[in-house]
Amino acid sequence: MKLLDMYAKLKGDITQIEKELERSVTFEHKLLSEASLHLLKAGGKRLRPVFVLLAGKFGRYNLEVMKKIAVPLELIHMASLVHDDVIDDAATRRGQPTVKAKWDNRVAMYTGDYIFGRALVIATELGNPQIHQVLSKAIVQMGIGEMEQIRYFFNTDQTLRHYLLRIRRKTALLIAVSCQLGAIAADADRETANRLYEYGYNVGMAFQIRDDLLDLFGTEKQIGKPPGSDIRQGNITLPVILALQDEANRERLLVEIARIREHNGNVDTREAIELIKNSKGIHVAEQLAAKYVEKALAALKELPSLPAKKNLSDIAHFVGKRNY
Amino acid sequence: MKLLDMYAKLKGDITQIEKELERSVTFEHKLLSEASLHLLKAGGKRLRPVFVLLAGKFGRYNLEVMKKIAVPLELIHMASLVHDDVIDDAATRRGQPTVKAKWDNRVAMYTGDYIFGRALVIATELGNPQIHQVLSKAIVQMGIGEMEQIRYFFNTDQTLRHYLLRIRRKTALLIAVSCQLGAIAADADRETANRLYEYGYNVGMAFQIRDDLLDLFGTEKQIGKPPGSDIRQGNITLPVILALQDEANRERLLVEIARIREHNGNVDTREAIELIKNSKGIHVAEQLAAKYVEKALAALKELPSLPAKKNLSDIAHFVGKRNY
Numbered sequence: 001m002k003l004l005d006m007y008a009k010l011k012g013d014i015t016q017i018e019k020e021l022e023r024s025v026t027f028e029h030k031l032l033s034e035a036s037l038h039l040l041k042a043g044g045k046r047l048r049p050v051f052v053l054l055a056g057k058f059g060r061y062n063l064e065v066m067k068k069i070a071v072p073l074e075l076i077h078m079a080s081l082v083h084d085d086v087i088d089d090a091a092t093r094r095g096q097p098t099v100k101a102k103w104d105n106r107v108a109m110y111t112g113d114y115i116f117g118r119a120l121v122i123a124t125e126l127g128n129p130q131i132h133q134v135l136s137k138a139i140v141q142m143g144i145g146e147m148e149q150i151r152y153f154f155n156t157d158q159t160l161r162h163y164l165l166r167i168r169r170k171t172a173l174l175i176a177v178s179c180q181l182g183a184i185a186a187d188a189d190r191e192t193a194n195r196l197y198e199y200g201y202n203v204g205m206a207f208q209i210r211d212d213l214l215d216l217f218g219t220e221k222q223i224g225k226p227p228g229s230d231i232r233q234g235n236i237t238l239p240v241i242l243a244l245q246d247e248a249n250r251e252r253l254l255v256e257i258a259r260i261r262e263h264n265g266n267v268d269t270r271e272a273i274e275l276i277k278n279s280k281g282i283h284v285a286e287q288l289a290a291k292y293v294e295k296a297l298a299a300l301k302e303l304p305s306l307p308a309k310k311n312l313s314d315i316a317h318f319v320g321k322r323n324y
Numbered sequence: 325m326k327l328l329d330m331y332a333k334l335k336g337d338i339t340q341i342e343k344e345l346e347r348s349v350t351f352e353h354k355l356l357s358e359a360s361l362h363l364l365k366a367g368g369k370r371l372r373p374v375f376v377l378l379a380g381k382f383g384r385y386n387l388e389v390m391k392k393i394a395v396p397l398e399l400i401h402m403a404s405l406v407h408d409d410v411i412d413d414a415a416t417r418r419g420q421p422t423v424k425a426k427w428d429n430r431v432a433m434y435t436g437d438y439i440f441g442r443a444l445v446i447a448t449e450l451g452n453p454q455i456h457q458v459l460s461k462a463i464v465q466m467g468i469g470e471m472e473q474i475r476y477f478f479n480t481d482q483t484l485r486h487y488l489l490r491i492r493r494k495t496a497l498l499i500a501v502s503c504q505l506g507a508i509a510a511d512a513d514r515e516t517a518n519r520l521y522e523y524g525y526n527v528g529m530a531f532q533i534r535d536d537l538l539d540l541f542g543t544e545k546q547i548g549k550p551p552g553s554d555i556r557q558g559n560i561t562l563p564v565i566l567a568l569q570d571e572a573n574r575e576r577l578l579v580e581i582a583r584i585r586e587h588n589g590n591v592d593t594r595e596a597i598e599l600i601k602n603s604k605g606i607h608v609a610e611q612l613a614a615k616y617v618e619k620a621l622a623a624l625k626e627l628p629s630l631p632a633k634k635n636l637s638d639i640a641h642f643v644g645k646r647n648y
Contacts, residue, residue, distance in 0.1 A: 029468045031475060083433060106474050109407060109433060114467035116440065120460035127453035136448050140441035144353045147434040151355060 009307065010053050013063055017049045017070050024071050024118055035099050035111040039078055042096040047207075048073040050315075051175060052182035055196045057308035059186025068126050069185045072135065073178045075119035080142055083112040095224040131181055138177045145169025153234030154261045156244055156254060163238050164205070167212075172204030195299050199312060202296035207319045209289040212237035213282070214323060216273050222323070228273055231257070232265030238288070242281025249275045286322065293320035333631065334377050337387055341373045341394050348395050348442055359423050359435040363402055366420040371531075372397040374639075375499060376506035379520045381632035383510025392450050393509045396459065397502045399443035404466055407436040419548040455505055462501045469493025477558030478585045480568055480578060487562050488529070491536075496528030519623050523636060526620035531643045533613040536561035537606070538647060540597050546647070552597055555581070556589030562612070566605025573599045610646070617644035 025036035049070035056066045085098040086108045092098060100108035116139070123135055148166045152158050179200030183193035214223055215230045216239055230237050240257075244250050256272035276282070296316040303309050349360035373394035380390045409422040410432045416422060424432035440463070447459055472490045476482050503524030507517035538547055539554045540563055554561050564581075568574050580596040600606070620640040627633050 028464075029471065032468060032471055083437060086429075086433060105410075105429075107471070109410060110467055110471040110474070113407060113436075113440075114464060114471070116437075117460055117464035117467050120444065121457070121464055124453060124457040124460050129448060129451040129453055129456070132453070132456045133445070133448040136441055136444035140352075140438060140445055143434055143438035143441050144356060147353060147356055147431070147438070150430050150434070 009311075010050065013053055013066070014046060014049065016063060017046065017053075017067060017074075020067050020071050021074055024075065024122060025115065029114075031103075031107065032111055032114045035082075035103060035107055036078075036115055038096075038102060039082055039099055039111070039115075044074075044078075046074060048077055048174065048178040051178040051200055051312075052185075054308045054311050054315075055179040055182030055188075055193075055200075056186040057306055058183055058192050058196065058303060059188030061186055065126065065185050066182065068122055069131070069178075069181045072119035072123040073174065073181070075115050075122070076135070076139060076142075077174060079112045079115040079119065080146065082108050082115070084146065086112075092225055126185065128185070131184060134177055134181060134184075138173055141169045141173050145171075145173075149235060152236065154257065155236060156257055158236060158241060160238070160241060163236075163241055167205060167208040168201075171208040171211075172201050175204030175207065176201035192303065195303055198299035199296045199316070202292045202299060203316050203319055206289045206292035206296065206316070209238055209285060209292070210319060210323070213239055213285055213289075216240075216276060217282075218323070228269035231269055231272060232260060232267075234261065234265070238285045239276050239279075239281050242284050243276040243279035246279040246281060249279045253279075290320055293317070333635075334374065337377055337390070338370060338373065340387060341370065341377075341391060341398070344391050344395050345398055348399065348446055349439065353438075355427075355431065356435060356438045359406075359427055359431055360402075360439055362420075362426060363406055363423055363435070363439075368398075368402075370398060372401055372499065372502040375502040375524055375636075376509075378632045378635050378639075379503040379506030379512075379517075379524075380510040381630055382507055382516050382520065382627060383512030385510055389450065389509050390506065392446055393455070393502075393505045396443035396447040397498065397505070399439050399446070400459070400463060400466075401498060403436045403439035403443065404470065406432050406439070408470065410436075416549055450509065452509070455508060458501055458505060458508075462497055465493045465497050469495075469497075473559060476560060478581065479560060480581060482560060482565060484562070484565060487560075487565055491529060491532040492525075495532040495535075496525050499528030499531065500525035516627065519627055522623035523620045523640070526616045526623060527640050527643055530613045530616035530620065530640070533562055533609055533616070534643060534647070537563055537609055537613075540564075540600060541606075542647070552593035555593055555596060556584060556591075558585065558589070562609045563600050563603075563605050566608050567600040567603035570603040570605060573603045577603075614644055617641070 021040055022037065025040065026033045052070040052073055053066055056069075082099050085100050086105050091101045098108070099111055120132075120135070124132055145166055145168070148162075149170060152162060152166070176197045177200070179196035180193050183196045188196075212230065215237070216228060218227055220226050231240060236257075240253075243253055253272060253275045256269075256275060260267055260269060260272065293316050297313060300309055300313055300316075345364055346361065349364065350357045376394040376397055377385075377390055380393075406423050409424050410429050415425045422432070423435055444456070444459065448456055469490055469492070472486075473494060476486060476490070500521045501524070503520035504517050507520045512520075536554065539561070540552060542551055544550050555564060560581075564577075567577055577596060577599045580593075580599065584591055584593060584596065617640050621637060624633055624637055624640075
């Protein structure tokens with residue numbers, strides 16, 4: 001089952017969000033619009049808007065209001081992706097050429113800045129200072145997370161704690177905030193908003209761990225880019241950290257990582273991936289993802305039994321499912 | 325007379341802003357703090373905070389409130405500078421190594437993102453949605469201005485209108501907004517805020533025209549980098565556009581610009597600067613700057629006769645003064 005099937009009931013609203021996303025970046029400037037639309041059309045699961053809409057169901061759901069949260073959250077996510085592509089020297093994302101590949105680094109950087117700005121303009125139309133505050137703080141934390149990621153490139157001494165703190169900032173926080181702000185914009189009570197934040201945070205952690213496993217063990221078709229792109233770029237993710245703790249593989253894996261680094265990632269990573277695959281690490285990573293899924297489900301428990309609760313629970317289960 | 329002498333009366337408050345600026349970027353993350361502080365310590369005229377404080381004098385001036393406008397505006401300016409340095413491949417700014425030169429492009433990009441985020445977090449503490457809206461819109465317009473600048477690099481067919489629209493977005497708008505938000509944060513009435521916006525916009529236009537003249541005709545000591553850096557990078561500013569309209573120089577100047585472009589700016593620009601200097605363009609550029617100064621002064625006219633009015637008028641005169 002695809003994730004999208006799960007929120008089939010939201011389809012009409014998601015289509016509206018999609019239109020609004022296009023509209024939000026299609027004006028004022030030709031090149032910026034083209035680059036933004038290119039990024040938008042490359043797809044994506046629109047996970048953050050979905051969380052916003054589902055969270056909104058726990059309050060007074062009004063699509064016009066929800067749009068002004070859902071669109072900025074997807075735009076902030078997109079802006080961070082386009083800046084990551086500058087950094088990562090990525091040629092493709094989701095099987096499509098990146099903005100930096102199709103235009104150049106300068107266009108990619110300013111497109112990111114522009115999309116960040118547009119996101120804030122839309123969110124501020126709601127006139128709710130709490131929403132602006134939460135969004136601004138999330139942007140700061142995401143920036144720190146991104147910086148941490150490049151600072152720890154090829155660092156084979158990093159611990160589980162480094163990794164968790166980084167994905168918390170880089171991924172989990174924005175998903176948590178999507179759930180929280182969806183609830184706040186719909187005037188849900190504070191406790192509901194906090195529970196949804198908790199749910200989003202834990203789903204986000206599980207999601208990133210799964211994504212990092214998929215990057216190593218998925219197929220090119222599944223992930224839209226060749227497997228092993230994280231390790232090629234020096235991004236030492238959970239399965240790698242755990243495999244390095246496995247004495248049976250540690251030395252050989254260190255040699256492989258050093259070789260990848262030496263060749264700036266332009267090298268076959270099959271041996272490294274095989275070593276990681278055969279370590280005890282994968283099992284531990286999967287357990288950790290499952291633990292976060294459980295926590296996400298626990299956070300939903302006290303919420304009223306709406307269809308949206310079932311959807312959120314389905315998404316958590318889906319994220320927890322092995323997909324490689 | 326130096327600009328700083330003019331606002332000697334604000335000195336205590338400016339010192340406070342300076343401390344707050346440091347504090348605002350000095351936490352959470354070592355590398356981001358170091359890069360941000362490096363940028364901050366490289367100096368700058370703190371023109372935007374000064375405008376915020378002076379505008380605040382037309383309402384109920386409270387330094388704690390003014391800080392939360394003055395600091396974000398300087399931070400947004402700084403963030404745009406650090407992103408410009410990535411684009412411009414600049415090695416120094418104000419005589420100091422740039423963040424991208426001292427660290428690298430990736431650090432510079434994320435430092436910019438982080439500083440943008442911090443600026444918004446501080447501004448949102450005031451809880452005034454209008455302020456967030458104005459700031460977000462200014463960020464979008466600045467992004468468009470920056471993009472326009474790189475898009476018109478080495479474009480010798482651009483018109484005066486292209487140039488004016490670009491510096492409006494790139495420079496004048498943020499100065500206008502500094503004046504406007506200083507007034508709004510101090511609860512000045514709407515008409516006062518609008519007049520101050522008008523003043524700031526016109527001073528900002530004059531300031532950028534002067535800055536572009538200075539880049540060509542100033543000394544390295546004055547501008548903290550070798551003269552002609554705009555033209556070397558392909559930034560065709562007002563004096564160049566006007567010189568190109570002067571038939572006596574046009575052909576020779578086009579040859580020089582083509583030569584600069586061909587060598588990616590790594591070439592002597594004295595001949596080009598001499599041609600621009602000898603064209604009728606300089607005089608026209610100076611007249612245009614003077615016209616904006618006049619408009620700025622006119623916008624002040626109906627404001628109450630406070631010492632701050634005199635300061636703003638002095639700043640406008642200062643900006644209008646030939647300094648090369």
